[in-house]
Amino acid sequence: MKIIGVETIQIEEFSNLVWVRIHTDEGVVGLGETFRNPEPVVAYIHETCAPFLLGKDPMDRTALSHALRHDVGNHFTGFATRSIEIRGNSAIDIALWDLWGKALGHSIATLMGGRMRDKIRLYNTCANSGYNNRVRAGYNTQIYSRSDPAPKNISRNEDLLMQVYEPARLARELLDEGITAMKIWPFDVYALRNHGHSIRTSELKEGLSVFEEIRNEVGDEMDILIEYHGLWQLAPAIEIARAAEEYGIYWHEDPIALDAFDDLATFKQSTNTRLAGSENLGTLPWYRECFGRGAVDVANFDMAWTGGLTEGQRVAHLALAHDRTIAPHDCTGPVTLLANLQLLAHMPNALMAETVRSHLDGFYGTVMTELPKVSNGYVEPLTGPGLGASLNEEALDRPDIIKRVTGKSAI
Ligand SMILES: [Mg+2]
Numbered sequence: 001m002k003i004i005g006v007e008t009i010q011i012e013e014f015s016n017l018v019w020v021r022i023h024t025d026e027g028v029v030g031l032g033e034t035f036r037n038p039e040p041v042v043a044y045i046h047e048t049c050a051p052f053l054l055g056k057d058p059m060d061r062t063a064l065s066h067a068l069r070h071d072v073g074n075h076f077t078g079f080a081t082r083s084i085e086i087r088g089n090s091a092i093d094i095a096l097w098d099l100w101g102k103a104l105g106h107s108i109a110t111l112m113g114g115r116m117r118d119k120i121r122l123y124n125t126c127a128n129s130g131y132n133n134r135v136r137a138g139y140n141t142q143i144y145s146r147s148d149p150a151p152k153n154i155s156r157n158e159d160l161l162m163q164v165y166e167p168a169r170l171a172r173e174l175l176d177e178g179i180t181a182m183k184i185w186p187f188d189v190y191a192l193r194n195h196g197h198s199i200r201t202s203e204l205k206e207g208l209s210v211f212e213e214i215r216n217e218v219g220d221e222m223d224i225l226i227e228y229h230g231l232w233q234l235a236p237a238i239e240i241a242r243a244a245e246e247y248g249i250y251w252h253e254d255p256i257a258l259d260a261f262d263d264l265a266t267f268k269q270s271t272n273t274r275l276a277g278s279e280n281l282g283t284l285p286w287y288r289e290c291f292g293r294g295a296v297d298v299a300n301f302d303m304a305w306t307g308g309l310t311e312g313q314r315v316a317h318l319a320l321a322h323d324r325t326i327a328p329h330d331c332t333g334p335v336t337l338l339a340n341l342q343l344l345a346h347m348p349n350a351l352m353a354e355t356v357r358s359h360l361d362g363f364y365g366t367v368m369t370e371l372p373k374v375s376n377g378y379v380e381p382l383t384g385p386g387l388g389a390s391l392n393e394e395a396l397d398r399p400d401i402i403k404r405v406t407g408k409s410a411i
Pocket of ligand 1: 253
């Protein structure tokens with residue numbers, strides 16, 4: 001089998017996403033995805049990656065992914081964070097895995113060695129509908145303040161608004177749907193006021209009132225995960241975490257700058273619950289440093305940002321070696337979720353799947369041929385070949401689609 005074409009697909013309405021399809025001479029097509037700053041990613045994929053990939057055997061996906069990561073001569077290698085190169089490589093890598101599964105007629109989880117489970121517990125990230133999915137900076141990601149007047153008539157799936165203004169209603173809605181874990185970021189608003197240098201007592205109490213309202217509504221039936229987006233210095237991060245833990249917290253995520261390994265370990269030792277990191281820096285070398293220091297308990301890497309399923313599988317095995325769990329990140333696009341679920345179906349140390357109900361109820365379904373079933377707080381990884389789904393015909397026929405192919409399309 002030979003690669004005959006590398007295609008990027010963008011849809012104006014969801015313009016932060018880039019899908020990649022790899023076409024072969026046997027008609028098998030693999031689908032990948034990455035997210036954010038799409039134009040330079042698309043340019044990188046066509047100018048730099050596609051000429052290398054054309055004519056190669058896609059079944060040699062490890063060799064191809066390794067070259068994309070390390071071959072300086074071909075100008076592939078990016079910095080091991082969220083560089084354009086690593087994101088483009090991630091999308092290609094996921095497409096190669098999907099293609100591999102589709103060519104062999106089995107799901108990725110089956111080909112990895114089979115399933116440990118048919119469903120996995122999910123947590124809901126409390127984001128708004130369409131959160132961040134357009135290029136416009138801050139699209140539907142505004143950080144709201146409890147001290148500002150609450151908007152009227154917040155509708156279902158505007159979970160970012162609800163986590164600030166109506167956290168009890170949000171927790172109740174989720175619990176009524178069977179969802180028993182929710183992720184919120186009630187302290188971001190205070191960090192943005194002074195660059196995370198400190199938090200005032202009044203701010204701390206205002207932030208904590210969110211937990212109080214949730215506990216008053218649903219008792220201990222809801223696990224609460226706090227996202228800090230790496231906004232805090234160490235001292236206030238510890239102060240917040242310790243205060244919040246009085247309400248029972250399931251995890252703290254990215255509390256401080258993620259490149260400060262020793263500070264992460266100090267944070268971890270100063271608190272009583274598990275520490276999750278990181279969708280931003282979570283590559284294999286990053287976890288080597290974190291696990292070695294006992295700094296991270298839950299690996300929530302983003303495969304569309306840190307190297308694809310190849311990197312994700314390696315991180316998952318490294319976590320296994322350190323007796324730690326994985327819960328890969330997805331608040332971005334449907335293909336990332338499908339890739340996460342294949343890994344989670346297979347790995348013994350799968351903890352939870354990150355899902356966003358406003359995405360699953362919303363735009364994910366409008367672009368994919370199939371979505372995983374969600375019920376009673378669990379999500380079922382797809383069982384079809386590769387990732388189990390593709391972009392659907394309606395999406396591919398949209399007037400606001402932009403397709404670019406280097407080489408030839410197989411379909
Ligand atoms: Mg996060």
